[in-house]
Amino acid sequence: MFYLSELIGKAVRGQQGDQVARIRDLVVELLKADTGRGSALPVDEEGEPFELELPVVKGLLATTSHKHEPFFLPIEQIKSLGKDGARLSSPKVDLQPFERREGEMLLARDVWDKQVIDLESRKVVRVNDVALTGAISSNDPAEAGRWWVWGVDISIGGLLRRLHLTRLVHAITRKPVHPKIVRWQHLDLFGSNVPGGAPLPHEKLSHLHPVEIARITDSVSYRQGAEIIASLDDTLAADTLEEIEAERQTDIVEQIPEARAADILDEMAPDEASDLLAELPEDKAGALLDQMDEEDAEEVRYLMRYPEHSAGGLMTTDFVRVPATMTVAQVIETHKLVFLSADLIYYIYVTDSEDDQKLVGVITVRDLLVHDRNHAVGDFMLTDFLSVRPSENEREVARKMAEYNLLALPVVDRDDTLLGVVTVDDALDAVLPESWKKRLPRIFS
């Protein structure tokens, strides 16, 4: 294994050892998982073949002393590559002007010093150096002359190596500086680091919890955050977006193409979506609503009418509601989809009939489990329940929920018509001090 910093600036030598040029950068190709090059992959220190698609070195960018424009040296013309620089395999060099192709990256320009996601520690880290590796068994001519990106060094050691200070520091501290390598398979890169953008897959990210992805988007720029969100599937993107702070949500959504943003909004809980849209400029919010699924958009519009810090502003329309005449069996049978998707299903709200939305009682999932299947829910429902008006202050809502140990509170109007439900997570969010929710403290603004 050797490092990019040990290569850059080193000589490219001909077969007689004469210096032809200097190395300026390394061109690598990002391999897709399904290219099936298993046989060509080298083995790691334990003798196991690399299990994943490591970027392979395609060639060098080099400059000669009298020509400043860098030229491309295909890797096929390189016999050896390492700390001593590169050695050419043929007496004739084929100079080609360099043009980056799809799926190619320059290690020094596009990876050095950039931010990447370390999927193991689930943090955003900065690349101090890039570790490269060649095939271990160079006896095999098919494997010789191929090099791969092994990982990135994020340690102070990497920084010192870049500055050529390793030896000096070692002489002073008398302690070796250990590198801290994040293996390529645990890395996620930003396509925006590559000029013109590179379509990098972020599928590794989707194994993380939405909260973790949200924390990662919080520690990068809003553009990179949008790149992450846009790379996730609609459901995960929606879940992640819900975990992000309001101001940042809007910045990110504004960066995502409208049609896609509308798809993500469709997947969000209607109360979260309405909060987000309310923060956007009117024309943008309107355009997004127009492109959203009609049903979802209607729910969101309905919720957007209520002031932000009231029960109406907190409530969601995503809950389970049944008419009092339904039996337990019917409730379970006819509401499977709702049980699957609703925010909170522990409380089931009972209205007097299918058409009239007057709230007459509440049952819980526990009731469904223990009561006879043929009982109508109206027979055992709790009729003495707590509810709030949409104008109720959010703190009062939270206080009531804490006092009576409730998971949710129905919001009704003067005629007891059920308008929505405030769930405990939103109530908690509303009353927690700002500083508890912030992941990184703000110091400048």
Place this chain on the structure above:
Amino acid sequence: MTDKTAQVRTTIEVNPTPRTEEVEPKHRYAPNMLPDSATSLPGWLRLPVLSPLRKLRRNRLWPYLALLGPGVVAAAAGDDAGGIATYASAGASYGYTLLWALLVVTVSLVLVQEMCARMGAVTGKGLSDLIREQFGVGWTMLAVLVLFVANTGVTISEFVGVAAAAGLFGIPAWVAVPPVAFLIWWSITKGSYKAVEKVFLLLSLALFSYIIAAFLAKPPWGEVGASFFKPTISLAPADLFVLVALIGTTITPYMQLFVQSGVVEKGVTPSDYKYTRFDTVFGAIFSDVVAAFIIIATAATLFAHHIQINSAADAAKALEPVAGSSATILFAVGLFGASVLAAGVLPLATAYSVTESLGFEKGVSLSFTEAPVFMGLFTALVVIGALVAMIPGLPLFTVLIVVQVLNGSLLPILLVFIVRLASNKGIMGRYAIGPVYRVLAWASVVVISIAVVLMLVTLFVA
């Protein structure tokens, strides 16, 4: 959501209010298509009580006022202990003759701050981040070193300001400085700094009395106005020294960092950048208007009576027209507030930018073992600042001005990075600064560099 949507839908058919502008543009996207039940809401609720932010986006003037943020804060931080000392002694020693320089520096300040704010909005990244990503490790180390040296100097000057303010009350530095240093360190690591900050912000407002003092001193306004446009250049080392101090305290390296990070943290994007630009330009001009009044006030009172400023007590004399015998108290309170305010933010901002560009763990909520570099740097800066300020017999006012000269001398290095980044199309896209802007920006860099080089040359020759 079977029942629910059915309910909402039917109502729409019953009451198909067209979603057009004339209904009520304010709620265009939350139209009056309510279920019947919802119309029974109390009247004041039906017209949504808008949240402050929603209101902001609908109103023309509000955003300008409410988004007054990073730019104004950064610029206000420019009128700190070092700033007051420099402006006051410039006024006391040179009268109105340096006002023209302040005007030129203000133009540069506006340009520089605007470039940084713009970079923050376009890229969403801090200045040290951009330098690292664009210029690599080597240049980053230079920039970090510059920032570290300059910010350490300013941190020291803020604690010196605390010591000077305490001295006006007859409290020795070794009594006043340690508790203040501890309060800053403790409130920031415990995350309660925001509350503390407000108190000191309030105290620092006492310095606005310089504006009143300038008017009460009845300076010859004609002469004052003319001196803004009457460049006088002297090549005497002492004069150049004050000139560079004036530059260094007005365009402080940390302010650029500060304004850009502030814009990033506020989540400003190109679409709402116009408010931020207003904020930045307004902040820069406002800060220098205050500076001009400090110069005018001291020129009208101290320069007129040939009193040189050698201590905080001298600087306070300029406030006598306002507060009479209480001038010292007024000055001390303002100086104390401004100093503590900046003394808290500077070590934090420095630790942030250094760790950020070098890629270490950062954040005040972390412990020493989690983020050793960040917490170590932050703590070290507070301790160094406090210790230096407690050196017995330290010529406080001289230290304040020397630090500004150091700032001014390091400034050109940082400005080169800023102008190069802001004009880079690869980073800024169509928001890169245009050709005229670029010429002006480079001109600022060149003029400032010349002043610094001249000062250094004359300093060593003399």
